[in-house]
Amino acid sequence: MEVGQMQRRLAEYTKSLFMEGILDAQFLQLQQLQDESNPDFVVEVVTLFFDDSEKLLNDIARALDQQCVDFKKIDAHVHQLKGSSSSVGAQRVKNACVAFRNFCEEQNAEGSLRCLQQVKQEYNLVKNKLETLFRLEQQIVAAGGSVPMIESSF
């Protein structure tokens, strides 16, 4: 595949992520923060986000599995996940967290479990998509091309 084609594909793909609401404008902020002094900034941040999220999701699952569910604790975890997901622009994860917190407030174990599944699903989705995105970028770079700057027009 030639570089130009790959670049177009990347642009299309990125656009689809925004169109589907998987990412939002905050992700563009991240990309704009990446510069010569920090060329891998986006990948680093997103990797951190993945690590954090997985840990949080495990913590939440464990907490929900207890006899006596500590909703306050769960809520704190979900809140943090909301904060980090919104900071990287993982919009659908963030939205799922918002719904999750409502159930926490109600101390609704069943609803919380459902929300956990939902959050996990959204998380996996954005993770796959972002990994694909990064792979595409790497391919372009490997082929000697440059990663096109994403326009914020969509």
Added chain:
Amino acid sequence: MAAMQRVAHSNVTTSGASGFASSCKSGGASASSAEVGVHDQFPAGLRVLVVDDDFTCLKILEQMLNRCRYYVTTCSEATVALNLLREKKGCFDVVLSDVHMPDMDGFKLLELVGLEMDLPVIMMSADGRTSAVMRGIRHGACDYLIKPIREEELKNIWQHVVRKKWNENKEHEHSGSLEENDRHKRGNDDTEYVSSGNEGSEGILKAQKKRSNAKDEDEVGLESDDPSASKKPRVVWSVELHQQFVSAVNQLGLDKAVPKRILELMNVPGLTRENVASHLQKFRLYLKRLSGVAQQQSGVSNTICGPVDPNVKLGSLGRFDIPALAAGQIPPQTLAALHAELLGRPAGNLVGAMEQPALLQASLQGPKRMPVEHGVAFGQPLVNCQSNVSKHFQQSIIPPVEDVSSGLGAWPSNNLGPVAPNNNLGAMSAQNSNMLMDILQQQQRQQQQESQQQSLLSEPSRSINVQPSCLVAPSQPSANFQAGNSPASVSQNCSFNRSSVVDYSLLSPQSNNSPLNIGQFSNGALKSTGVLSGYSASGSISPSVSSCPVTVDNVGLQGQTTITFNAARQLPGTVPSMHDIQASYVAKRGEVLDQGPLRNLGFVSKGTCIPSRFAVDDFESQMNNLSHGKLYVENNRVKQEPSVEYMDNSRAGVSILQQFSSNDGTSVFTE
């Protein structure tokens, strides 16, 4: 969490975009930050400490701040951050802290930072609920950013550093020539620390002295700063320890809280009286600062609410002709000067404005009656007042109230009144904080009420003079002007007094509101804001007050239905001046105090709103009757033209005053 702790120390990283970030030397900080704003490349090199348990956010923030060319230190744990701040005093200009952190609540960190070092702290959270933001403000945060945070929001954070510096400088100037400086400063910024201005130069000087003392103490024993230090000479005030301390202080009352008693109550082995004394000192300073913040906030809201600038208003006030202060007791200049001193407002205007005309008729009456019974009559006067008040309320007040409530919406009634009482003593801050308080109140009425009780108990000493205050229901004017105001005034009284509660019942139809007000007040007392307001107020008051059994302050607020907020806001501004005057008056003349300064302060937020509604009323303060001589009622005759702006009002002079008075209930404070 365990994982977090493991990494604790490796978590602190520092990066700086520009070369000139100064190295950390203790003591160097103040110098370098004092020059903030002067440096060519400012704000590049601003030293920012970021605290967030979320590594993702931390990384993003670090990069954003680097791009702003700030010198960034990141830290994933609040406790580590706190130690860092303690160890490297003066190495940071501003702190950016997450709210929710596992090891320590961000608000706690904020509080401790506020307590131990005078750094601007910006809170951030994904939680953007008003209650959360309000909590941050109440704890003294200079800003609250909602995640996700954008780079543009961070570009501006240097302003908090500069503002803080400026305000500190302003304090210094205050102690010099108050009037001139105020005039200049006022125009530029009404921000934090105004409250200290209210206290008069004496208070400021003291505060500064205290602060420097506190710093000295901090410098000493830096080496031994260690979390496990209970056995070491230097005590580290952990969150738990601090909480014990605060509850002890609350239990005792801020005024009565002396190190020895606190120490007894805390009952912590290894803690010495000196430790407690030092911490108490800082705590008081912290409260003071908080009040400054509250003020600032209020100022902000003001501008938002109303086009009219508070400062401007004052100026206009100066123009008002106030029908004679009968007393003549206070020469206009004196008043003005005092006012300026206390409020930090331009004195010149006021002086000009007050042509002998007495602001308050009350004053006239006051002199005669005041001398009468200080302590003795208190109980009775109150009773009388109540009865009178109640009448008024029923007749005039009620109708207006209804209007107000409908118009105002959520915050309405509370805003106006509550602060004023506090203010008597010159606590502008208190007034300002009202808004905040109100809001808070709504959220936490219960809490406040509880706290109130405590505060009442504890505060007596502080508010000595003030405490048992009777509320006088707003006189007729209130009816006309604002329903909202009258409640407010009542509330104020209530807060101080135990009796106030009674008053409410008697007085107000508005009782519904009153509870809220009370709650607010109490909050203030207990909580940071509340405390501050109370604190500052007392500070200014106490000197003068001690001698005087009774001080009466009436603050009248005029709320326009729509503008309630504005009114409230403005009112504080105007009111303070009035208060100040009285306060100052008292302070300077001990004798006078005995007589009992009485004041009704009427505030007209905007003439426009009010006037339209009220045609002309001559209000006689019935209040006078109520209080035996002790109460001064200001009768303001208000002649208002509807749409007049503030300025216009000022010319109207009398009319303006009336508004004030009318709004106010007369409050009587008895010992």
